[in-house]
Structure formats: structure tokens, C-alpha cells
Amino acid sequence: MKLLAVGDIHLGRLPTRIPKDFALAHSELGPAAAWRSTVDLAIREQSSAVLLAGDVVESERDFFEGFRELKAGVAKLTEAGIDVVAVAGNHDVEVLPRLANTLGKDSGFTLLGEGGVWQSHRIDDGASQVRIWGWSFPQRTVRTSPLSDAQFDRNAGIELGLLHCDLGQTKSAYAPVTRAELAQCGLDGWLLGHIHAPHALTTENPVGYLGCLSGMDPGEPGAHGPWLIELGEGRIREIRQVPIAxxxxxxxxxxxxxxxxxxxxxxxxxxxxxxxxxxxxxxxxxxxxxxxxxxxxxxxxxxxxxxxxxxxxxxxxxxxxxxxxxxxxxxLPEVSLEELAKREDPLGLLASRLLLLDRPASDLDRRALIESASKHFTEQLQNRAWRELESNADRCSEEAVIEQLRTAGTSALLKLFAQQYGAH
Ligand SMILES: [Mn+2]
Structure with missing residues (x-):
């Protein structure tokens, strides 16, 4: 059985910062176009269901555009025998239930967990069974964890959670949850919406953010698209992002x-x-x-x-x-680092530190600089705010520390140089 899992779509929003005379129209590049490609992909892959992890529609103002696009997509999917299962996020807390009502019970569109109550939906293609557990935002802000009193009674078959939430941010107003809470539920995977940068989901660890369906500004770089999940023999056999944004x-x-x-x-x-x-x-x-x-x-x-x-x-x-x-x-300024390093001012000090990084690995001063920076980074990463970040493990490797010192040092050097000599 195949499922297609989709993160935040934000129908109604248009991408920004595209040149005025660009060859393609905004409407060809936005969330609605990404959604149409997703629908075609689900049909091409013969997936059994499309799962939407909330913030499907940008806001109440976008009801009409969101409705038109979502309805057209759902009609195409259900005609092909594909279920659509969604939860509401903080952006579409009112719009999504309205859409669900307007589409009606027989539309093939199921909104799970309306009013902030956990619900499940079963998908059975004869060969495989999967149950999707979902919870929807009951109002725009939710300061407690939706998992705090949740009960999941397991059946045979695969059990997946679909949730819009703020992972690892305990003070968040957008349904804070922790990785430990997700793990305690005993489900086979969690498909999350809200944060627009996707996690690297794998069959071993299918828990994390799907990422927004298409990057709408330069702050959302890299691959975006829905995730294709293949189930079989009672487990997730494959999970991969299809970068169709x-x-x-x-x-x-x-x-x-x-x-x-x-x-x-x-x-x-x-x-x-x-x-x-x-x-x-x-x-x-x-x-x-x-x-x-x-x-x-x-x-x-x-x-x-x-x-x-x-x-x-x-x-x-x-x-x-x-x-x-x-x-x-x-x-870098025309004047060499060696020349700058002779000076007895912050600029000179910074230049000599940067030169240290180019010395051989055995150099004691170089070692001391890297060790002191490494200690500082490690302390910072213990900080609650950074602890949940996936990539922290690689940030303290020696190469990563050197790279960060070089980047930050060069940037500071340029600013100091510009202050003294004007822009170059
Ligand atoms: Mn959100």
C-alpha cells in the first residue's frame, strides 16, 4: 500500500521575491500548483490515501481560493479511489472544518480530531491495513501538549500519527510536544506539520516534519514536496520525499x-x-x-x-x-591577512586568529583556539532551544568548528575593515 503525506500547503499564499518580468507566472509557482502536482502524483503512484498535516489553507480570507483548489483536488483523488485524510493546523483552524462540512461526508475527505479530540481513520486495501490517528487545532493557539492525555489502543496493522504541532518547543503556543512524548505513544510513525523545513525521515525513524509542500521564500531553501510512504508486511518499507515543488x-x-x-x-x-x-x-x-x-x-x-x-x-x-x-x-580586502596580523588592534588580532586556522594540525596555538571554540559550541548546544535540532551531532566535529570560525571570523574582519576604511 502506498500513502502520500503532505506538509503545510498554505493554499492562498503566493511565493514572494520573484522578478516582475519573470518567464513564469506566480500562480504556476505557488502552493496551488504544488497541490495539483501532488494530486497527479498520488494518482500516478496509485496511492491509497493522501494525508494532510494541517495549514492546508493560509487563512480565513483564502477560503474561496483554498476551497476551489482543495475541492478540485479531492474530487480528482476520490474519483481515482484515493482517500484524503487531514488535520487542521493553527492557520486553518476554522477554514478546514468549514471545507469538510461543505464537501460533505461522502466526499472522500476526512477531517480528523475536530475540536481537539483524537480520532482515527482506517485504510484497508485488502492486502495491508493502516490506521491514521489525528488531532486538529480547536483554536488558533494551544499551549498544552495534545499528547498529554492521549490514549492509543493498538490494533494489528500499521498505526501512524498525523499532527500539526511545535516539536521540542515546550513554551510554544502552537501545540508543544516533545520527541519523548511521541515515542511513548507506541505508534509506528509521526507525520508532522507546522515547521516548514523538512526532517530527513527514514524507515528507521519515520518521525518528524514533512516540511511545507513548496518553499515560498528564500528562507525555505532546498527540496520540498510530498512524502511517498510504502507499507507492506506490517511495516513501513520505504519513505521518501518526492521533490515536485x-x-x-x-x-x-x-x-x-x-x-x-x-x-x-x-x-x-x-x-x-x-x-x-x-x-x-x-x-x-x-x-x-x-x-x-x-x-x-x-x-x-x-x-x-x-x-x-x-x-x-x-x-x-x-x-x-x-x-x-x-x-x-x-x-577579502586587497591587503593580505599577514599584513593585517602585524597590527596591534582588534583587526590585527582577528587576522592572526584566522591565520592560525591555516597552520598544521599539530600547532599548539591552533589546537587551543579550536578546543576553546569547541567547548563554547558544545555548551551552547546543550541549551534547551537548540537541543532538539537534528543536525547538532555534526556541529561539534573539528571540521565544522573550523568552518564556523573561518566564516564568522572572516565576516567580522570584513566589517571591521569596512568601518575603518569604508566599503571596498
Ligand atoms: Mn502552522
Whole structure:
């Protein structure tokens, strides 16, 4: 049996920061377009159900657009024999129950847990059985955990939780839950909505955020799309994200040290975007448009006309359209670090610390700097606010510490330099 799990869609919202004269219309790149592709994918994959983890509709104001899009999609899915099961999040606490009522009981659309009461829905395709447990926001803010008095009586078959909540934020006004609480429920997986960055869900640990269906601004970079879940022999056999969002945001770091001649930076940028395009194609990602946040770094060996590169520039690569959403430059001053390090001021001190990082691993001063930074990072990561972050384990590796020191140190050095000598 296959299921398609979908995180926050926010129907009614449009992506921002797309150039005015861009080749594709906003409406082709927004949540509604992502939802239509999701419906087609569910039909193509012959999935038994589509699960929606809340914030399906952006707000009450978007009832009509949300309703039209959701209704059209649900009609197409139910015609193909596919159930739609949803929970309401903090954005669609009123809209989603209204939609459910208007669509009616026989529409194939099931809203679970209305009024903040846990409910379950059973899906049985003859070969496999799965039960989906869901809870919906009863009002816009909920300061207690929806799991605090929940009871889940297990049956044979797979049991999955569908919930809109704030994971690991105990003071949150949006249904705070902890990983420990989710684990105690004894279900086989938790498909979560609310935070727009997806977790890396796996068959071993199918618990976490699905991420928003499509990234709507540069703060939501990388792959977005629904998750295809394959069930069989009483377990989750596969869970993978299908990156079908029509718009994707990516950061592009361009090192000017590697530049061979002064050439046209726009051409350098396009060449770099071409690399990205090849990588995306290799990973089967199929966005129609890519918004680039470009950062030029390094110490240019040649005169570079950064001003030639403009925000809003757009160009096609193959059948995808790229645009530059933002450009920033973090160029090292012409004067060398060695020269700066001779000074007896904060700028000199910072330059000599940066030079330490380039010394051999056996250097004692270098060791001391890295160990002291590492101790500081470890203490920070113990902090409650960061503890639930998935990637913390890698942040204290020696390479990660050096990278952070280099980035933060260079950035501070540039600011100090600019303060003293004006922008360069
Ligand atoms: Mn939300």
C-alpha cells in the first residue's frame, strides 16, 4: 500500500521575491500548483490515501481560493479511489472544518480530531491495513501538549500519527510536544506539520516534519514536496520525499579566488547555476523555477565588476528558469591577512586568529583556539532551544568548528575593515 503525506500547503499564499518580468507566472509557482502536482502524483503512484498535516489553507480570507483548489483536488483523488485524510493546523483552524462540512461526508475527505479530540481513520486495501490517528487545532493557539492525555489502543496493522504541532518547543503556543512524548505513544510513525523545513525521515525513524509542500521564500531553501510512504508486511518499507515543488530556492556561493580572468561575472554565475542544474537533474528534482541567493566570496585576483550582476536577472537553463533573488559579496580586502596580523588592534588580532586556522594540525596555538571554540559550541548546544535540532551531532566535529570560525571570523574582519576604511 502506498500513502502520500503532505506538509503545510498554505493554499492562498503566493511565493514572494520573484522578478516582475519573470518567464513564469506566480500562480504556476505557488502552493496551488504544488497541490495539483501532488494530486497527479498520488494518482500516478496509485496511492491509497493522501494525508494532510494541517495549514492546508493560509487563512480565513483564502477560503474561496483554498476551497476551489482543495475541492478540485479531492474530487480528482476520490474519483481515482484515493482517500484524503487531514488535520487542521493553527492557520486553518476554522477554514478546514468549514471545507469538510461543505464537501460533505461522502466526499472522500476526512477531517480528523475536530475540536481537539483524537480520532482515527482506517485504510484497508485488502492486502495491508493502516490506521491514521489525528488531532486538529480547536483554536488558533494551544499551549498544552495534545499528547498529554492521549490514549492509543493498538490494533494489528500499521498505526501512524498525523499532527500539526511545535516539536521540542515546550513554551510554544502552537501545540508543544516533545520527541519523548511521541515515542511513548507506541505508534509506528509521526507525520508532522507546522515547521516548514523538512526532517530527513527514514524507515528507521519515520518521525518528524514533512516540511511545507513548496518553499515560498528564500528562507525555505532546498527540496520540498510530498512524502511517498510504502507499507507492506506490517511495516513501513520505504519513505521518501518526492521533490515536485515547482519553485525551489538555493544558495549559490561563488569563490572569486578560483576565477581565472576578470570576465563577466554574470557568465560565471550562469556557469555555476548550470552545475547546480546538473546536480538537481541527477537527483530527480523537477522544479520549474529556481530562485538564487548568490554570495560572492574570496579575494579577487582581478578587478571584478560586481555591479554588473543584478538582483532580478533571470535566464533559462534547459527547461528550467533561474532568477537571482539577492546578491551579496564578502570579499577579502586587497591587503593580505599577514599584513593585517602585524597590527596591534582588534583587526590585527582577528587576522592572526584566522591565520592560525591555516597552520598544521599539530600547532599548539591552533589546537587551543579550536578546543576553546569547541567547548563554547558544545555548551551552547546543550541549551534547551537548540537541543532538539537534528543536525547538532555534526556541529561539534573539528571540521565544522573550523568552518564556523573561518566564516564568522572572516565576516567580522570584513566589517571591521569596512568601518575603518569604508566599503571596498
Ligand atoms: Mn502552522
Amino acid at each position: 515547482p519553485l525551489r530556492w538555493e544558495g549559490l556561493r561563488i569563490d572569486l579566488n578560483a576565477l581565472e580572468d576578470s570576465g563577466d561575472l554574470e557568465q560565471v554565475l550562469i556557469a555555476k547555476a548550470k552545475h547546480l542544474d546538473d546536480a538537481l537533474s541527477a537527483h530527480g528534482a523537477a522544479p520549474k523555477a529556481i530562485g538564487l541567493r548568490v554570495k560572492f566570496v574570496g579575494r579577487p585576483a582581478h578587478e571584478c565588476a560586481l555591479a554588473d550582476c543584478k538582483t532580478g536577472v533571470h535566464f533559462p537553463i534547459g527547461n528550467r528558469h533561474y532568477f537571482v533573488e539577492h546578491i551579496e559579496a564578502e570579499l
